Amino acid sequence: MPDLHSLLADLAAEGDSADALVAPLPAARWADPTPAEGWTIAHQIAHLAWTDGQAVIAATDADAFTKLVERAMSDPGGYVEAGAEEGAAEDPARLLARWRDGRRRMVGALAAVPAGTRLPWFGPPMSPASMATARLMETWAHGEDVADALGERREPTHRLRHVAHIGVRTRDFAFRNRGLEPPAGEFRVVLKGPAGEEWTWGPPDAAQSVTGPALDFCHLATQRRHRDDLALTAAGADADRWLDIAQAFAGPPGPGRSPAAA
DSSP states (O other): OOOHHHHHHHHHHHHHHHHHHHTTOOGGGGGOBOSSTTOBHHHHHHHHHHHHHHHHHHHHOHHHHHHHHHHHTTSHHHHHHHHHHHHHTSOHHHHHHHHHHHHHHHHHHHHTSOTTOOBOOSSSOBOHHHHHHHHHHHHHHHHHHHHHHHTOOOOOOTTHHHHHHHHHHTHHHHHHTTTOOOOSSOOEEEEEOTTSOEEEESOTTOSSEEEEEHHHHHHHHTTSSOGGGSOOEEESHHHHHHHHHOOOSSSSOOOOOOOTTO
16 A cells, blocks of 8 residues: 555545636536435535534544544535535535635645544544545545536546555455445456556465456445446355445445436
8 A cells, every 4th residue: 555645645636636627617407416316516526525524623633523523423425415415505605715725734734644544534543644545535526427418528647546445355345235245255356447556455376266357346345337338257145146246435325426328
């Protein structure tokens, strides 16, 4: 895994990539619908701004964050949705400025966390590096929703490796999240990066495997594309099942996306 400094640089760059999609938009376009049902472009950015703000609190005031979690547990889905709804109602220029400020403060807060510290979160506590990776994954995923809404295609970068990494690491979570027993053995995951490089996880002699383009795997793990629209291959029944339920983000099982031809 890269060092925290490199991770935070990539996190900042991922935020800038999504920022570049919305910065030139007139205010009316922020109300454009995205592939996430019921969410506009403003909802997508508001959600990122809200979650980045939660990360700042987790990194700077553990007691305050614990109180936030206690409130959230009464209605986890509604708690997150409310943050997006409230932000989406803001003036787009104000929301954009708040998101930018929050991204900057989040990177600074994570950089200042003492080594060895575990940060509280809505799931298990995380290291600053894991928190940065999770925030990068979500920023990329919601950026893809915005790009889709605008009919844009962002060129994949080396930063996809972070998204793919968390997608691989959450394999067992995806099974348990659906009430399934995780497979006993590791899978071999071999992905082709944006520059043609090979990214690998798991033992070379694993009995089951997943292979394909890194971009496709990232779209699958973040549930931004349906499996039928992706060039991923599974060898083994458990690996095949994983490609149906992969989920890199926290929370209940997502509905995923319909096939493009549907």
